[in-house]
Amino acid sequence: EIVLTQSPGTLSLSPGERATLSCRASQSVSSRFLAWYQQRPGQAPRLLIYGASGRATGIPDRFSGSGSGTDFTLTISRLEPEDFAVYFCQQYGRSSITFGQGTRLEI
Amino acid sequence: EVQLLESGGGLVQPGGSLRLSCAASGFTFSSSAMIWVRRAPGKGLEWVSGISGSGSTYYADSVKGRFTISRDTSKNTLYLQMNTLRVDDTALYYCAKDASLTPYESSGYYYYWGQGTLVTVSS
Numbered sequence: 001e002i003v004l005t006q007s008p009g010t011l012s013l014s015p016g017e018r019a020t021l022s023c024r025a026s027q028s029v030s031s032r033f034l035a036w037y038q039q040r041p042g043q044a045p046r047l048l049i050y051g052a053s054g055r056a057t058g059i060p061d062r063f064s065g066s067g068s069g070t071d072f073t074l075t076i077s078r079l080e081p082e083d084f085a086v087y088f089c090q091q092y093g094r095s096s097i098t099f100g101q102g103t104r105l106e107i
Numbered sequence: 108e109v110q111l112l113e114s115g116g117g118l119v120q121p122g123g124s125l126r127l128s129c130a131a132s133g134f135t136f137s138s139s140a141m142i143w144v145r146r147a148p149g150k151g152l153e154w155v156s157g158i159s160g161s162g163s164t165y166y167a168d169s170v171k172g173r174f175t176i177s178r179d180t181s182k183n184t185l186y187l188q189m190n191t192l193r194v195d196d197t198a199l200y201y202c203a204k205d206a207s208l209t210p211y212e213s214s215g216y217y218y219y220w221g222q223g224t225l226v227t228v229s230s
Contacts (some may be wrong), residue, residue: 001168001195025134027228035216037152044201044220066223067164088152092215095165 004089014107015088019076021044021103023089028069035096036065036074039102040085048087049074081104108135109219111202123192126222127224129185129202137180142217143187145198145226146157155200156187160211170196192228199223 003026013019023034028031037045047056049065052072062077076083084107089100115127128140142157156176157165164176175188185202203217 033215039146039152043121044222045203045217046215046220047206047218048217050206086151090152090216092213096167097157097215099144099152099154104152 001027001096002091002093002098003096004091004100006087006089006103009101010104010106012106013079015079015081018080019074019083019105020035020080021074021087021105023067023072023074023100025070025072029072029091031068031072034065034067034072035090035092037088037090038085039083039088045088058067062104077107081107101106109204111199111204111219111221113221113224116200116226117173118227118229119192120230121191121192121228123228124188124190125226127187127189127200127202127219127226129184129187131185131204134204135210136183136185140205140207140213141185142177142203142205143185143200144203145196145200146223147195147198150198153198156183159213160205180197189226190212192210192226194228197226197228199225204207 005024007022034052036049039045053065086102112130125127138160143155175193177186201223202221204219206218207214
C-alpha cells in the first residue's frame with residue numbers, strides 16, 4: 001500500500017500570503033492519479049486538483065499543483081479567508097486508494 | 108445535476124451491524140465507479156471501499172471481511188453493509204462518484220460527494 005505523508009501538519013499564515021503544502025509518497029505515484037482536496041468544517045471534501053496539476057471545474061487559479069514521482073505540492077498563491085481549511089492529497093491505485101493525513105491551514 | 112444522498116447512519120453497539128445507503132441521481136449510475144470514504148473525529152479522510160463501473164469491489168484492509176459494498180442499479184443506490192462494528196469505525200461516512208464521464212472508466216479522483224451520514228459505535 002502506498003503511504004502519503006503530508007507536511008506540515010499545521011500551517012499558520014495570514015490572508016494574502018502564499019501557502020505551500022507538501023505530499024510525499026512512499027513509492028512512485030503516477031501523476032495521472034494524484035489529487036488534492038479541500039475540506040472545510042461541516043462540508044464534504046471538494047476536489048481542487050487532479051492529475052497532479054489540473055484544476056477542477058470552478059477552482060480559482062490561485063490554486064496550483066505540481067510534482068511527480070514521490071513528491072507533490074499544492075500551492076495557494078494568495079490566501080483568501082475562505083481558504084483556511086484542511087487539505088488532503090489522494091492517490092489512486094489498481095485496487096486501493098489512499099489519502100494523506102491532511103494539512104490544517106489556519107489563520 | 109449529480110446528487111448523492113447518504114442515509115442509514117446511527118448509534119450502534121460494538122459488534123453490531125448497520126447498512127448505509129447512497130441514493131444517486133443525475134448520471135448513469137450503472138456504469139459509474141463509486142467509493143465510500145470516512146472521516147473519524149479528529150482524524151483525516153480514510154478510503155473504505157470502492158466498486159468499479161463493471162462491479163468489481165475493493166476494500167481497505169481495516170474493513171476487509173467485515174464490510175460489503177454493493178449496488179442496486181434498478182434503484183440507483185449504493186450500499187455499504189457494515190458488520191462486526193468496532194468503536195474505531197465511528198466516523199462520518201461519505202459516498203463519492205468517480206469523475207470520469209466515460210462509462211466503466213475510472214479517473215481515480217472524485218468530484219461529486221454526498222454530505223455524509225454519521226455512524227457512532229458505542230456501548
